[in-house]
Amino acid sequence: MADTLKIGNVSIERTAALAPMAGVADRAYRLMCKEYGAAYTVSEMVSAKGICYSDRKTAELCTVTDAERPMAVQLFGNEPEFMEKAVGIVLGYEPDIIDINMGCPVPKVVNTGAGSALMKDVELAARVTEAAVRAAGTVPVTIKIRSGWNHDSINAVEMAKAAEAAGASAVAVHGRTRDQFYSGEADISIIKAVKEAVKIPVIGNGDVKDLGTCQKMYGETGCDLVMIGRGSYGNPFVFREIAAHFSGEAYSPPDVDEKMRVMLKHIRLIIELSEKNEELAMHEARKHAAWYMNGYYGSAKFRGRCYQLSSYKEVEELASEFAELQHSRGL
Numbered sequence: 001m002a003d004t005l006k007i008g009n010v011s012i013e014r015t016a017a018l019a020p021m022a023g024v025a026d027r028a029y030r031l032m033c034k035e036y037g038a039a040y041t042v043s044e045m046v047s048a049k050g051i052c053y054s055d056r057k058t059a060e061l062c063t064v065t066d067a068e069r070p071m072a073v074q075l076f077g078n079e080p081e082f083m084e085k086a087v088g089i090v091l092g093y094e095p096d097i098i099d100i101n102m103g104c105p106v107p108k109v110v111n112t113g114a115g116s117a118l119m120k121d122v123e124l125a126a127r128v129t130e131a132a133v134r135a136a137g138t139v140p141v142t143i144k145i146r147s148g149w150n151h152d153s154i155n156a157v158e159m160a161k162a163a164e165a166a167g168a169s170a171v172a173v174h175g176r177t178r179d180q181f182y183s184g185e186a187d188i189s190i191i192k193a194v195k196e197a198v199k200i201p202v203i204g205n206g207d208v209k210d211l212g213t214c215q216k217m218y219g220e221t222g223c224d225l226v227m228i229g230r231g232s233y234g235n236p237f238v239f240r241e242i243a244a245h246f247s248g249e250a251y252s253p254p255d256v257d258e259k260m261r262v263m264l265k266h267i268r269l270i271i272e273l274s275e276k277n278e279e280l281a282m283h284e285a286r287k288h289a290a291w292y293m294n295g296y297y298g299s300a301k302f303r304g305r306c307y308q309l310s311s312y313k314e315v316e317e318l319a320s321e322f323a324e325l326q327h328s329r330g331l
Contacts (some may be wrong), residue, residue: 008140
């Protein structure tokens, strides 16, 4: 049985958590990863200011279902007064944790002064955290940061210490700078440095894609929990592999038939949970279908076809054809 850690009053198994990923980790994605053993999930990021102005997508993004718990709702913003008000609104959805995004590198977020732009203003980041903590009451507040803005300003330790002083209950650290986006390798030594500098739990994130890289993250950083983002693309099985290791159970990697079955289940879920019609929901599902086919013979051609899909029936046919091709190759 895996150990557990506490973030505030929330217990989480020390296996692997699903990272928040805008445009990817929607409810269907979170439910699939949770079913396969993700210890903790986080919503896609939600604009604090948008919530305050009754953004119509608020309910869809902030709703927490029991199957996804323990779950955090992640907010982004750089104005303490809006963050405080937004947390008050989000509490109505009963999240287990409130997470503040201080690591998103995307220009449309950074250009508003939010996301990883907060790495350039530690004092403001602390005030945003304090405002969230004030509004959250007994619900723990966490922050997610990067190693720094760029190579010349690696300040994750300073950010983490400021967040701890501001009342944050944990900090997640992605071992890349904002300038790196998702290129190069994550520097996990910065996660180790953060862990040594604060008393609150530290969550390690960056380049974890299987049991081996998860063990490396735990072993080399001393972090309290590992978080997986892109390593889960088309691969909820990574959580099963890691959970099996920590519980001492046997793990069998999925064969192509299981991968296609799970891919079809995932896409059915996307369609069922979508407020859009099937054809529009399929636009969201296309990338997921492509990810499940990665690494197989002829997958490049099939991935290209995934981006033309417009109905569930077409996905079924493509999955069948893909599996048959792999079987013909003895896979």
